[in-house]
Amino acid sequence: MTPGWPSSADVVVVGAGTAGCIVAHRLAASGDRSVLLLEAGPGTVPAAATTALTRLPTGDRARSVHFDERWGRPVVRGRGLGGSASINGGYFMRPHPGDLTGWPAWWTPDRVGRGYAALDGGAAGGGAMHVSAFGDDELGDVARIFEDYWAGTWGPADTGAWAHPGLLRVRSNRRGGHRFTAADGFLSPPPPPLTVAGEATVDEILHDEGRVRGVRVGHRRVAAGEVIVCAGTVGSALLLRRSGLWHRIGVRALPLHEHPERLVRFAPRREVHAPALLQSVVHTDDGLEIRCYGADFAAFIAGLTPSGVPIGVADLAHPAAGTIDAEGGLDLGTPGAESLARMDAAADQVVQMLSAPAFAGLVEPGSVAVDPVLGMSQHATGTLPLGAAVDHLGGVPSVEGLRVVDGSVLPGPLRSGPHATIAMVAWVIGGELARTAG
Numbered sequence: 001m002t003p004g005w006p007s008s009a010d011v012v013v014v015g016a017g018t019a020g021c022i023v024a025h026r027l028a029a030s031g032d033r034s035v036l037l038l039e040a041g042p043g044t045v046p047a048a049a050t051t052a053l054t055r056l057p058t059g060d061r062a063r064s065v066h067f068d069e070r071w072g073r074p075v076v077r078g079r080g081l082g083g084s085a086s087i088n089g090g091y092f093m094r095p096h097p098g099d100l101t102g103w104p105a106w107w108t109p110d111r112v113g114r115g116y117a118a119l120d121g122g123a124a125g126g127g128a129m130h131v132s133a134f135g136d137d138e139l140g141d142v143a144r145i146f147e148d149y150w151a152g153t154w155g156p157a158d159t160g161a162w163a164h165p166g167l168l169r170v171r172s173n174r175r176g177g178h179r180f181t182a183a184d185g186f187l188s189p190p191p192p193p194l195t196v197a198g199e200a201t202v203d204e205i206l207h208d209e210g211r212v213r214g215v216r217v218g219h220r221r222v223a224a225g226e227v228i229v230c231a232g233t234v235g236s237a238l239l240l241r242r243s244g245l246w247h248r249i250g251v252r253a254l255p256l257h258e259h260p261e262r263l264v265r266f267a268p269r270r271e272v273h274a275p276a277l278l279q280s281v282v283h284t285d286d287g288l289e290i291r292c293y294g295a296d297f298a299a300f301i302a303g304l305t306p307s308g309v310p311i312g313v314a315d316l317a318h319p320a321a322g323t324i325d326a327e328g329g330l331d332l333g334t335p336g337a338e339s340l341a342r343m344d345a346a347a348d349q350v351v352q353m354l355s356a357p358a359f360a361g362l363v364e365p366g367s368v369a370v371d372p373v374l375g376m377s378q379h380a381t382g383t384l385p386l387g388a389a390v391d392h393l394g395g396v397p398s399v400e401g402l403r404v405v406d407g408s409v410l411p412g413p414l415r416s417g418p419h420a421t422i423a424m425v426a427w428v429i430g431g432e433l434a435r436t437a438g
Helices: 018-029 109-120 141-154 182-186 233-242 337-354 419-435
Strands: 008-014 035-038 064-067 075-078 131-133 166-169 171-175 194-197 204-208 211-217 220-229 254-258 260-266 278-283 288-293 309-315 320-324 402-404
Touching: 008 018, 008 211, 018 035, 018 182, 018 194, 018 419, 035 220, 075 233, 109 419, 141 166, 141 278, 141 288, 204 220, 204 233, 220 233, 233 320, 260 337, 288 337, 309 337
Parallel strands: 008 035, 008 220, 035 194, 220 402
Antiparallel strands: 064 075, 131 171, 166 278, 204 211, 211 220, 254 320, 260 309, 278 288, 288 309
């Protein structure tokens, strides 16, 4: 093995994104088992120059992986310590409480609430993920006008822990204007029983007779009594497929859920100040999220051609139903007619908003346009839902010693981005596994 790598471990965790960092830390901190965390990308925390919330380094191929999708839509996920949280906008919001009512009974409101609070600090903020709502004095130019406009309908922006219909201030995992990832919170430094190895792509999960035996990284093998796959919804599915495990799960194709998004763009009359991509949103009664992006995406992502400041309308309550098929092909799906109609009606409301007097000093007359091509939110989840394809703790029933803990296991639609909930699931499952060790 490469120097520093053990040839065996009690537990191998695959993927050092949000879920992998949290699960590995929770297991190792108990001191009962040796844990090896294997990451395909760099085994170092990103440099501060790339973590500022004013930049999204999605084009950095050392820190991102780009999956092909059937219809050519970009699917970009993070790689390296911190995973997608090292390249995204720093959105860390709980869903609506009712989104969790269909989860397995083991996931009680008390257990879920304590898991979230450990990570986001509850309404006051903080927690292990260093979460806080953007303050009034931090709002960018577009967000400030957006909130003034919607306050007449919903009242002042709410900064509380749970999402709900209304005007909501985005809560973000951040510190000093920079993204704060699970690698920052849980691997700095890692607890002694945990070994972290970067540039270590797991090519195959080794198994026989319905029992996990370890993993293969290139020509190297690591023996393990348990393998926990935390490679992200798409990455985990493809690894299970490469390992010949889909037939044991009993599927030929894995379903996935993705939040579709319609964009309305405008040309600004002046340069806009934007300290983060997304600081303020409206959640409608019918499950839409109206996203006030701070500036042209080109201001955040190097190499993009400027195309106007976007306001997004995403359907969170009725995600598009996609698949990962038996050949590994990815299809993010297409929203139904009812979902399209709701998003289009809300896009019309956004056009009206941008034509209101409050926006007159910001929006170039005649520049407002609705994008004809529907976008996606980079929120693919739900391929192996808890209590269905896997048990309530992510265990694959037909393969002893195999567990999946990441966005794959979220059981249903969430009326928010999935990051906070993925972290909560990893925290709760990691703690339960540590508690019951031996």
